[in-house]
Amino acid sequence: MLENVNFFNDPLLVQAMRPLSYYRSLDQLWLGTSTIQDKWKAYPLPHPSAQMSILGSLIPDADITQAIRQLNPNSVLVQGNQVLAFTTEQGQHQTPLSLAKNKIEYIGKAQWIQHPEDLLVHQAAVLRHEIQPAPFDIEKYQALGNIILAPTNCYIHPSAQLKGCMLDASQGPIYIGEEVNLQMGTIIQGPAAFLKGSSTNLGAKIRPNTTIGPGCKVGGEINHSIFFPYSNKAHEGYIGSSVIGSYVNMGALTSNSNIKNDLKPVSIFDYSQSKQRNTGLKALGLIMGDFVTTGIHSKFNTGSVIGCHTNISSQGFLPKFIPSFTWGEYPKVQTYQMEKAKQVASQWISLKQQAIPENLAQVMEEIWKEEASFRT
Structure with a gap:
């Protein structure tokens, strides 16, 4: 289930994904047997008290899902300079930049689509x-x-x-x-x-x-x-x-x-x-x-x-x-x-x-x- 979950577009990634990103958001890119958003349905993210936002091109797995699940409200998960996910309290409209004080570095190996050819790089394993x-x-x-x-x-x-x-x-x-x-x-x-x-x-x-x-x-x-x-x-x-x-x-x-x-x-x-x-x-x-x-x-x-x-x-x-x-x-x-x-x-x-x-x-x-x- 994807209750209280939004998928956000990183403007830099959207531009890098042209021309595939003109008619679809990052989470609607196709890989393996489904879109990226559909893949997240297999990874429950219960967070009834918080609004969760996930990078649209982030490929889900058990480890990254666990890290997102453990985020407290008003915190942001990053790897290097890339925002992977952030949470806000219901009704609030904050940005990752405003949550910088509660920034958590993901120590695993996150996988996200940065360029069109990355879809092919991940294709075999995902299938x-x-x-x-x-x-x-x-x-x-x-x-x-x-x-x-x-x-x-x-x-x-x-x-x-x-x-x-x-x-x-x-x-x-x-x-x-x-x-x-x-x-x-x-x-x-x-x-x-x-x-x-x-x-x-x-x-x-x-x-x-x-x-x-x-x-x-x-x-x-x-x-x-x-x-x-x-x-x-x-x-x-x-x-x-x-x-x-x-x-x-x-x-x-x-x-x-x-x-x-x-x-x-x-x-x-x-x-x-x-x-x-x-x-x-x-x-x-x-x-x-x-x-x-x-x-x-x-x-x-x-x-x-x-x-x-x-x-x-x-x-x-x-x-x-x-x-x-x-x-x-x-x-x-x-x-x-x-x-x-x-x-x-x-x-x-x-x-x-x-x-x-x-x-x-x-x-x-x-x-x-x-x-x-x-x-x-």
Whole structure:
């Protein structure tokens, strides 16, 4: 339960998490089988007399939960310069800065998401921790031509549909959620998760450490990636070591590189620094915002960052940073007109049978203003 619990956004982290943080708060980032906020539901925080605020990108575990549970009212838990949580008395509106006198240093190893690629760093461990295998009628699925290796490492919801698929959970657990539809020839290597209402096309190849979010449709080859809800990569092509936002639609054969030819660490564009930042990772592909459409044969280089509301294609490799509201075929691109972008975004939301947010236009205007300098 999360009574009397708020999740707060650290402005510096919000900026560092662009473009993924435009349409969601930090606690709504997807990792493993759920959002960060949903993960906290497994860690009770009884504090009836106090209002508790937790850093939105803080990943819960037993130790950090215990430390937060022990906080007295009007105190703040920190690690270094990062505020992790603070408590106030009911009805009071204090800030961590005003509680500095009651600051407690957390001596454990807190884990919080600071950059987009951190989601991929934590992905494998979180999937293994969260997927809870459960018995199921394996003969039912075998009769439909499915091959399931290490079925005791699998969770398959009774409403899921599998036909002629191969699931290999021998090296990690596999989660097949409610109303998932896996078409013939789909191959999945665990750890991996297909969340509610997601589906595959014929012959999809899903490699380890991958999450396919609710309502997504995928095909081709996907490796060590996280797809946020309601995105499509339905055709052939390779997406690896990537985080893909919501309402993305990738044209056939869209692919990305995720390892440099010289095997050096990958750098990506950092919104908070307005320049490239060395991630220290040897494998990193795409960080893609929401409402992105790619043309067929689109090719992305290692460590590419794509802003929101872009409609792009190219005969060669696309630039490593493409700001929001970019439209056209490189190198001849122009600014995506706001009214057209609003219309297309609304159409994609409706296509996925979701309600159009009341603040859609407002958020789009904010993105437009914030990235004006990048577009020039």
